[in-house]
Amino acid sequence: MDTRAFANRAWLFVVPVMIVVLFSSLTPMMTVVNYSFQDTMGQNNFFWNGVGWFQNLLDPTTAVGQRFQGSLLRNLLFSAVVLAIEVPLGIAVSLCIPKSGWRVGAALVLIALPLLIPYNVVGVIWQLFSRTDIGLLGVGLTAAGVPFNVTQDAASAWFVIIVMDVWHWTSMLALLCYAGLKAIPDAYYQAARIDGANRWSVFRNIELPKLRKVLVIGMLLRFMGSFMIYTEPFTVTGGGPGEATSFLSIDLVKMALGQVDLGNAAAYSLVYNLITLTVCWVFFTYTTHADQKDAA
Amino acid sequence: MADITLDGIGHAYGGAPRSEADYALKPIHHVWESGKAYALLGPSGCGKTTLLNIISGLVIPSHGRLLFGDRDVTRLPTEQRNIAQVFQFPVIYDTMTVAENLAFPLKNRGMARPQIEKRVGEIAAMLDLVPDLGRRARGLTADAKQKISLGRGLVRSDVSAVLFDEPLTVIDPALKWELRSKLKAVHRALDLLMIYVTHDQVEALTFADKVVVMNDGRAVQIGTPTELFERPEHTFVGYFIGSPGMNLLRGEVSGAEARVDGHVLPLGAAYPNLAGGASVKLGIRPDYATLTQGEGLPVTVTRIDDLGRKLLAHVSLGGAGAQSLVASVPRGMGVDLGPARLRLDPAKTHVYHDERRVEGRSLTAGRAA
Numbered sequence: 001m002d003t004r005a006f007a008n009r010a011w012l013f014v015v016p017v018m019i020v021v022l023f024s025s026l027t028p029m030m031t032v033v034n035y036s037f038q039d040t041m042g043q044n045n046f047f048w049n050g051v052g053w054f055q056n057l058l059d060p061t062t063a064v065g066q067r068f069q070g071s072l073l074r075n076l077l078f079s080a081v082v083l084a085i086e087v088p089l090g091i092a093v094s095l096c097i098p099k100s101g102w103r104v105g106a107a108l109v110l111i112a113l114p115l116l117i118p119y120n121v122v123g124v125i126w127q128l129f130s131r132t133d134i135g136l137l138g139v140g141l142t143a144a145g146v147p148f149n150v151t152q153d154a155a156s157a158w159f160v161i162i163v164m165d166v167w168h169w170t171s172m173l174a175l176l177c178y179a180g181l182k183a184i185p186d187a188y189y190q191a192a193r194i195d196g197a198n199r200w201s202v203f204r205n206i207e208l209p210k211l212r213k214v215l216v217i218g219m220l221l222r223f224m225g226s227f228m229i230y231t232e233p234f235t236v237t238g239g240g241p242g243e244a245t246s247f248l249s250i251d252l253v254k255m256a257l258g259q260v261d262l263g264n265a266a267a268y269s270l271v272y273n274l275i276t277l278t279v280c281w282v283f284f285t286y287t288t289h290a291d292q293k294d295a296a
Numbered sequence: 297m298a299d300i301t302l303d304g305i306g307h308a309y310g311g312a313p314r315s316e317a318d319y320a321l322k323p324i325h326h327v328w329e330s331g332k333a334y335a336l337l338g339p340s341g342c343g344k345t346t347l348l349n350i351i352s353g354l355v356i357p358s359h360g361r362l363l364f365g366d367r368d369v370t371r372l373p374t375e376q377r378n379i380a381q382v383f384q385f386p387v388i389y390d391t392m393t394v395a396e397n398l399a400f401p402l403k404n405r406g407m408a409r410p411q412i413e414k415r416v417g418e419i420a421a422m423l424d425l426v427p428d429l430g431r432r433a434r435g436l437t438a439d440a441k442q443k444i445s446l447g448r449g450l451v452r453s454d455v456s457a458v459l460f461d462e463p464l465t466v467i468d469p470a471l472k473w474e475l476r477s478k479l480k481a482v483h484r485a486l487d488l489l490m491i492y493v494t495h496d497q498v499e500a501l502t503f504a505d506k507v508v509v510m511n512d513g514r515a516v517q518i519g520t521p522t523e524l525f526e527r528p529e530h531t532f533v534g535y536f537i538g539s540p541g542m543n544l545l546r547g548e549v550s551g552a553e554a555r556v557d558g559h560v561l562p563l564g565a566a567y568p569n570l571a572g573g574a575s576v577k578l579g580i581r582p583d584y585a586t587l588t589q590g591e592g593l594p595v596t597v598t599r600i601d602d603l604g605r606k607l608l609a610h611v612s613l614g615g616a617g618a619q620s621l622v623a624s625v626p627r628g629m630g631v632d633l634g635p636a637r638l639r640l641d642p643a644k645t646h647v648y649h650d651e652r653r654v655e656g657r658s659l660t661a662g663r664a665a
Binding site for chain 1: 385404405
C-alpha cells in the first residue's frame with residue numbers, strides 16, 4: 001500500500017490560510033487593480049481606460065506625473081539621508097553598549113524606549129517639541145537666533161522629520177548590531193590582540209564583516225520603513241510647507257481620499273507597491289547570493 | 297629569544313582565593329627553555345588554557361611573576377609581549393585574502409613590505425598555502441582556515457614563544473597527523489619555543505620534547521614522554537598517559553614486598569621510609585603485567601580485548617571483591633577465560649603513597665654492600 005497518496009491531504013491545512021489571504025490582501029488588491037484600468041463618472045458606472053492612468057502617472061510632463069516624480073525623489077532623498085545617519089549611528093551606539101553586568105539591561109531598556117512609542121504619538125511629541133511658541137526645540141533654536149519654523153520653512157521641516165526618524169529608529173539598528181556583536185567569539189578579539197591590531201583595525205576587519213548580515217537586514221527594514229513612512233511626518237508637517245515633505249504615502253492619501261482621484265491613485269499605489277517589491281527582491285537575491293558565496 | 301620563567305604563577309578567577317580549591321591554576325614554578333617544544337597535557341578544565349593565556353597576557357595572573365628572559369612581563373598587555381597564539385577554532389579575517397591574513401601581524405608591527413612578502417612566502421610554503429595565497433579566506437575549508445591561523449602564529453620570526461591552544465581539534469583526523477608532523481618540522485626549522493596545549497596524549501607525546509601533565513589546576517609531572525611512561529610521578533599521570541592507563545592496586549608495603557588482596561608481590565626496591573604495612577597504591581602498566589605459562593600469581597581472566605596488534609586480558613586477583621587489572625598476553629600464547637598465571641615485573645612496579653610516587657632504595661645496591 002502506498003501511503004504517500006494520503007500526504008496530499010496536508011494541502012487541506014493550507015486552505016484556511018489561503019482564504020484569509022484571499023480576503024485580506026488579494027481582494028482589496030484586485031479592487032485597486034480594477035480602478036487602475038478603468039474610469040468612472042460616478043453612479044458605479046465604469047469604463048475601460050487601458051494603461052491610461054499609468055501613462056499619465058509615469059509621464060513627468062503631466063500634473064499627476066510631476067506630483068509622483070516629486071514625491072518619489074523626496075522620498076528617496078529622505079530614505080537615503082536617514083539610512084546614512086542611522087546606520088553608522090546605530091553601529092556606534094551598539095559598540096558603546098556595555099557587554100556585561102546590570103548596565104546591559106539598563107542600557108537596552110533605555111535604548112528600546114523610542115521603539116515602544118506609537119507612531120502618531122512620536123509625531124505629536126515632535127510637533128509640540130518643535131513649535132516656536134511652546135516647544136523646547138523651537139523656542140531654543142529661535143532664542144539662539146537660528147531661523148526655525150516648521151510650518152513655513154522647508155529646511156526646518158526636513159530637519160525635524162529627519163531628527164525625529166533618527167530618534168525613533170536608530171535604536172532598532174543599535175539593538176540589531178548589538179546582537180551581531182555579541183555573537184562574535186572572544187577568540188577573534190584575543191587573536192587580534194595577539195596580532196597587534198589596533199581598535200580601528202579590529203572594527204574594520206572583525207566587527208564590521210561579522211555585522212554584515214544584520215546590517216543588510218537592518219538597512220532593508222529601515223529602507224522600507226522610511227520609504228513607506230506616513231504617520232509621523234504627516235502629524236508634524238501635514239506634508240508641508242507646500243509640498244516640501246509630501247512623501248509617497250502622504251501624497252497618495254491626499255490623492256485618493258482628499259481628491260478622490262481614484263484612477264490616478266490606483267495606478268500610483270500599484271507602481272509604489274512595485275517599487276517596494278523590487279527593492280525587497282533585490283535585497284533578497286543579494287543576501288542569498290552572498291550566503292551562497294560564503295558557503296562555497 | 298629567551299627562556300620564559302613562571303615564578304610562582306598562580307591564578308584564581310575573581311581574585312583572593314581562600315583555599316587551594318579556589319585556584320584555577322595552583323602556583324607553579326617552571327622554566328620554559330627557548331627553542332624547545334613543550335606540550336601541556338591534561339583533561340578539560342585542568343587549567344592548561346588558563347596557563348597558556350597567562351603566558352600570552354590574555355589573563356593576568358593573581359599570583360606570581362612571569363619573566364621573559366630577565367624582563368618581568370606579568371602585567372604587560374598582550375600586544376607588547378611578543379607572543380604568538382593559535383586558538384582552538386580558526387580565527388581568520390574574513391574580508392582579507394590568505395596572504396593578507398598572514399601578513400596582518402607583520403603589517404601591524406610596521407614591518408617593511410618586501411620583508412613581509414618574503415616572510416609570508418616562506419610560511420605559506422611551509423604550510424602548503426601557496427596556491428591559496430590570492431584567495432579570499434572566507435570561502436576556505438575549516439582545515440585551510442586553521443592552517444591560516446597557524447601561519448599567522450608562525451609568521452613573526454622574533455616571537456618569544458608560539459602558543460597553541462588545542463589547534464587541531466577541528467582538523468580532519470587524516471590531516472591531523474600531517475599537520476602535526478608539519479608543526480614539528482616547522483619547530484625544527486624555526487627554532488622557536490613552542491607550547492602546545494592538548495588533551496590528546498598522542499598529540500602531546502609526538503609533538504613535544506617535554507610534556508607538562510596537568511590535573512586539577514596543578515602541574516603533576518614535567519618530563520620527557522619516556523619518563524612519563526616509565527616513571528609516572530603521580531597516579532594521575534600513570535592513569536592518564538598510556539592506553540589503557542596504568543593499573544593501580546590498593547595494597548600494603550613492608551620492606552621490599554607488597555601485599556595485595558592476600559597475594560605477596562616482590563618489589564624492585566625497598567621502601568624503608570614507608571611505615572611497615574603502610575597503605576599504598578601499586579602502579580604497573582599493562583605492558584609490564586603479563587600472563588605467563590610459568591610461575592606467577594594465580595588470577596582469573598574475566599575478559600579479553602583483541603586490539604589487533606596485541607591482546608589485553610582483564611584479570612581478577614581472585615575472590616569476591618578482589619581488585620582487577622589489565623595485563624598483556626604474550627604473542628602466540630593461547631588464552632581463555634578462567635584461571636591463569638600473571639607475572640608482574642618488579643622493576644616496573646611503582647609504589648604510590650598519597651598519590652605520589654615513592655622512591656625506593658635500590659635492592660642491588662643493598663645486596664652489594
